[in-house]
Amino acid sequence: MFDATDWIVIAAGLAAIAWVNWYFFVAGRAPVAATAGGGAANGAGAQEQVITVDGGYSPAVVRVKAGRPVRLVFDRKDSGSCSEELVFPDFNVRRFLPTGQKTVIEVTPPRAGRYEFTCGMSMLRGALVAEE
Numbered sequence: 001m002f003d004a005t006d007w008i009v010i011a012a013g014l015a016a017i018a019w020v021n022w023y024f025f026v027a028g029r030a031p032v033a034a035t036a037g038g039g040a041a042n043g044a045g046a047q048e049q050v051i052t053v054d055g056g057y058s059p060a061v062v063r064v065k066a067g068r069p070v071r072l073v074f075d076r077k078d079s080g081s082c083s084e085e086l087v088f089p090d091f092n093v094r095r096f097l098p099t100g101q102k103t104v105i106e107v108t109p110p111r112a113g114r115y116e117f118t119c120g121m122s123m124l125r126g127a128l129v130a131e132e
């Protein structure tokens with residue numbers, strides 16, 4: 001027979017499974033967007049956005065103003081081989097991201113458009129979306 005402690009363990013286990021499924025199948029696909037620098041769009045300040053790298057990029061879409069420098073700070077949390085390399089083809093960037101460190105990548109989107117970045121095998125995807 002199960003006693004109360006067993007039920008708590010079972011419930012916790014089911015909750016963990018539900019969370020894992022939600023994390024990988026729902027959260028990963030949600031179009032999470034952020035606007036770099038918050039109020040910086042009003043002035044000449046740097047457009048900076050921290051992107052957490054943990055089995056994916058969060059936020060996966062960063063909105064910026066075209067023609068102005070952008071600082072993307074990749075904060076890598078995971079240690080999977082998939083995310084160790086960042087490729088940003090439009091800017092000729094190919095950079096190793098050390099786990100537990102922040103790697104700053106500075107680019108200037110020349111014009112409005114969507115500039116995709118990926119891991120070394122193009123499995124993880126994110127994009128810089130520049131607007132006029």
Ligand SMILES: [Cu+2]
Pocket residue numbers: 081082083119120121122123124
């Ligand atoms: Cu990969």
